[in-house]
Amino acid sequence: MTKINRRQFSALLGTTAAAGALAMPNVTGAASHGAKPKVVVIGGGAGGATAARYIAKDSKGEIDVILIEPSKRYYTCFFSNLYLGDFREYASIGHGYDGLANNHGVNVVHDWAASVDGANKKVILASGASISYDKLVISPGIDMKYDSVPGYSVEAQSKMPHGWKSGTQVQAIKHRVANMPEGGTFVMVPPPNPFRCPPGPYERVSMIANYLKKNNPTAKIIILDTKPKFSKQGLFEDGWQRHYDGMIEWISSEVHGGIKNVNPDTMEIETDLDTFKADAASVVPAQKAGAIAMNAGVTDGDWAPIMPATMASKADPNIYVLGDASVAKSMPKSGFSANSQAKVAANAIRGELTGSKVFEARFANTCWSLISDNDGVKVGASYKAGAEKIDVVDKFISKNGEDEATRKATYEESEGWYSGITADMFS
Amino acid sequence: MVRVLVVLYISINIFSITQAVAERSGKLETKAILITTHPNEGPVKGDFEYGEYLAAECVTCHSATGKDKGIPPITGWDAEGFISVMNAYKIKDLENPAMQLIAARLDEEQMASLALYFATLPEAE
Structure with missing residues (x-):
């Protein structure tokens, strides 16, 4: 069978397709003034780490990305239950930020984001330093x-x-x-x-x-x-x-x-x-949404409303809120959801700052649960950006009475997902 | 950013498609597969940059480096095999509700774009 490799692919360069692309956005921010645009990401979990990685990776040096995360090692909330069940060592759910810094040039700052000055587009750190931004991503999880x-x-x-x-x-x-x-x-x-x-x-x-x-x-x-x-x-x-x-x-x-x-x-x-x-x-x-979302003034009640097509805050177009802290109806608050939302936001932010193509938002989530040895179940859905909220496209759930082989495969699939998503966040 | 238009011709050779599923899906149960082809049996356009964007959804589970751990690697697949497998999920001839869900919302252009993108990544070791 025909196989297309990178060399063959390179030979085909030169033509551009606008497949699936939305309108080219106007370039805004520091880029238009000659300096590199700057994105600050608060929170190094499933939403924040993924957003930082994708913005840095896909902009190929055109955007400076700063990730603010107090912990030097991030222990995932997902799969912590498997540690309780003796299926995992605690160390196995810990991840560092070296990959983001070394592979994608993300400036990882281990500090606490104390406050956000949205009017002047600055984040003030607990250490006293302040960092300016063109776009701010807030992914603080829950309090x-x-x-x-x-x-x-x-x-x-x-x-x-x-x-x-x-x-x-x-x-x-x-x-x-x-x-x-x-x-x-x-x-x-x-x-x-x-x-x-x-x-x-x-x-x-x-x-x-x-x-x-x-x-x-x-x-x-x-x-x-x-x-x-x-x-x-x-x-x-x-x-x-x-x-x-x-x-x-x-x-x-x-x-x-x-x-x-x-x-x-x-x-x-x-x-x-x-x-x-x-x-x-x-x-x-x-x-409720993590404290910095409250401080930034992007919450309405306990959570932060967002524009479904971009994950931008409804209160401030320069701030994007990801994951648990956002009102992402109908998506559940999960690491998978946050990771999915981060890619939509990263695509939108790059478009705003560099003029890259912005593709239509699409979201997905799957939640696996382990019940016992080799006995897993899952629920999942695909989503799209509706006018007011994120809408379900389609969904599935494991059936009662599935055979042992299926339940074992579901568990093994969850292990594969863990490996995949953590690489997608940190590598 | 690399932008390219590539024309992919979907093979309608039953043997090659079935073989592709057998070769590429590894642990998945293989069986006789009904093939859906492009309605006009004409070329399907794939866009690399669009494929890269769409692939972000895939690599949440399928490691971008192709490491196989409970979820089959999909890097380095030939484009025809990729499209064949996705179509098999789309018509529910391959079982896995998560993959059926993903495939169900992919149109031919999106599948071709994904196939194009993943074909350029190194095959899993």
């Missing part, structure tokens, strides 16, 4: 609304870790689960909608059950949900019955009446139905 759970606080999270940002919180959950007494009880309090990683609390429970089944098989898990239903519910409940029959009890908010109080000292969680005593617990409060 916790601690007071959404009565009795919960920053202090309480040491005893009832939320673990909803990767790092020591997740390690604390594992430590506490490992030290539960024989036949003890783990209580999970998932957050209300909308929140990061909708299937996450239920995958976490699956992974803790997997650990307990091997190490503390008479232990129990109680889920005191703040919702009457949850993502992939049928698939999870089917899996729990197959693998952990009798170990996991999910109690709907309509049954327990809501979380009235949590007491980290006594490890009690009070509801209308009963007061539950935990030997270990994970309490995940309601969430």
Whole structure:
């Protein structure tokens, strides 16, 4: 069969097709004044790292990209559940920024973005320095609304870790689960909608059950949900019955009446139905956009509204908001979504700053969840930019009763995805 | 940025297409595949830059360096084989709901552009 290689391809150079391209935008910003345009990206996660990488990679030196991220090593929130289930070492979900700096020339600044001066297009760092920008990308992830759970606080999270940002919180959950007494009880309090990683609390429970089944098989898990239903519910409940029959009890908010109080000292969680005593617990409060999005003035309530075609803020055309912090209806708040949104924003930003072609926005998301050894399920959708919001084009979900080979393939696929997306963010 | 127009002729040779699926999809189950061809059986235009943009969606899962870990590599495929496999997903002759979803929204120009782009990347080792 005919194979086109780079050499052959080069011989075909010279003709241009406008396939799929939107109108050529006017070039704006510093580029028009002779200096290189500058993009500052706040947050080095799935949205920010991907945006920085694609803008730098595809602009081929035409745009200066500065990434502001306090951590020198980024531990992904996705797959942290697999660490809880003993499927992964914690070190395996950590990633550095050397690839972005060395391979694409991104200026990685390990500092905290303290504030944004949108009027003067400047970011002020905690160290006191300020950085000017032509375009700013904000991808800060989430902050916790601690007071959404009565009795919960920053202090309480040491005893009832939320673990909803990767790092020591997740390690604390594992430590506490490992030290539960024989036949003890783990209580999970998932957050209300909308929140990061909708299937996450239920995958976490699956992974803790997997650990307990091997190490503390008479232990129990109680889920005191703040919702009457949850993502992939049928698939999870089917899996729990197959693998952990009798170990996991999910109690709907309509049954327990809501979380009235949590007491980290006594490890009690009070509801209308009963007061539950935990030997270990994970309490995940309601969430909101990361603080810098609030500071930049691009939020409306807890989240930042965006223009679906570009991910530009509705409040400031020079600021783009990606990932969990954005109002990206109908996309879920996930690493996959943030990565997808980042590519749309990168394409739009390059177009604005260098006049490169801007292609029509298209988005995708798939969320894999591991229930037990070689037993994975997934849900996914494709999306397009609607006039007011990001709309679903098509979607799928794993079926109940899939055979073992399919469930194993789904798990292996998730491993491949992890390898792919982290390379897409950091290499 | 490299911009190019390349004309790709989709082979309608059943043997070569089936072979392409067998060779390229590795772990995927292969079977007799019904082929959809260009309605006019004429040339399909692919655009490298458009392909590069569209490929960003693919490399979230399929590593751009072609490393295979649970997800088949797609770098270095010949364009005809690539288009054949994507069409097979589009008509649900190959199973995988995520790929069926992706393929379903690709028109012929987009498939050709993707095929053109991935054909220029080094084949997985």
